[in-house]
Amino acid sequence: MKLLINTTSPYARTARICLLEKGFDFDVQIVNPWADDPDLLKANTAARVPALLLDDGRALTECLLIGFWAEAERPEPSLLQGDRAAASALAGVAMGVVEAAVHTLVGRVITSGVLTEPAFDSEPVGQRRRRSMITGLERMNEMLDEMASEPINLGLIVSIVALDYVHFRFPQADWIPAVPRLDALRTTYSARASFADTTPRD
């Protein structure tokens, strides 16, 4: 199997961590989704990472679908063990933070052409995305009060991916809320290979 990724995408990272945690053996190919890489276009008509090329030539796309395929294909260790609803609910809130962060960057590029130009963030849509990041992070922190940090599950994975991505894309942002439980979770897993080897980088 081969997973097409780039080094920044929180979606690609989510799929990659799920596959690693499930113990799959797979190659990684780094592609630029914004440059119409032919391998990526062939695997995903939407030209987005991640895309997982199966050994039989079929391609899976959408990070959570890749995660659910992996869960069904190899049930143990489960990423939904214990309270499945709690893990799924947490993953949903965390994915909302991921989406809001990515949309903010895409909004910046659409309006100014520059990823780091923050003018879009003050626009009404940018403010909505900012609010989604703040309230999502706060909600995740609350939800962690009721969930043990081990064993790892899908909700915990996407939560760490979301927090890392917000810090990566908005360094030193003064609007990031205090999320001590989330920070502690991130620290717990920071040295684990599936997280350490996939930390976002330019």
Ligand SMILES: N[C@@H](CCC(=O)N[C@@H](CS)C(=O)NCC(=O)O)C(=O)O
């Ligand atoms: N819903 C998709 C989103 C994937 C996605 O948007 N990936 C971004 C990278 S962060 C991408 O490849 N963007 C290229 C583009 O939109 O053209 C998923 O969950 O996998």
